[in-house]
């Protein structure tokens with residue numbers, strides 16, 4: 402897979418980098434202090450804001466990214482924050498997981514990959530997640546076919562994940578100002 406992402410980190414062309422975790426994730430964790438703790442994977446973690454929020458909430462957080470510079474920045478920022486999280490360089494779509502996870506948190510990876518890789522993406526979520534595990538996604542509900550970011554619809558999301566997952570809840574989250582009203586969160590449970 403060509404790694405244009407690394408070039409973008411090296412040139413500082415990172416419009417997705419908001420300097421903070423996804424607001425919808427922050428609210429999800431704050432509203433559910435009793436969630437069973439476990440191992441969470443953030444694929445396409447970028448500089449690690451979302452992984453750090455899970456770590457700060459008491460989860461064993463792992464971020465995975467295909468870009469070495471993203472991983473380096475994630476490690477540096479996590480150390481500076483005084484938090485503990487693991488960051489691994491890898492291809493979420495192609496690699497075998499080092500171990501299965503209790504949770505996977507999606508935020509701006511699904512919309513970043515080529516749409517013709519979405520079957521591979523869904524298969525990867527099944528592969529990296531334990532049966533019964535939680536798949537929590539912030540999906541970007543834009544119509545764009547030229548990307549990244551590439552858009553999706555509720556119909557596509559439901560059709561793609563329903564074969565392997567039960568939908569627990571869905572809602573419109575609080576978002577960064579430039580994504581207000583354009584995101585939808587889905588909380589799935591892997592069957593099995």
Ligand SMILES: C[S@@+](CC[C@H](N)C(=O)[O-])C[C@H]1O[C@@H](n2cnc3c(N)ncnc32)[C@H](O)[C@@H]1O
Pocket residue numbers: 406407417418419444445446447448465466467468471491492493494495508509510513514
């Ligand atoms: C749009 S950025 C979002 C980063 C982060 N989630 C955020 O919101 O700040 C997409 C990220 O996914 C990473 N990525 C793209 N393809 C990947 C793959 N196959 N496996 C792991 N990471 C990937 C890129 O390097 C990049 O960091």
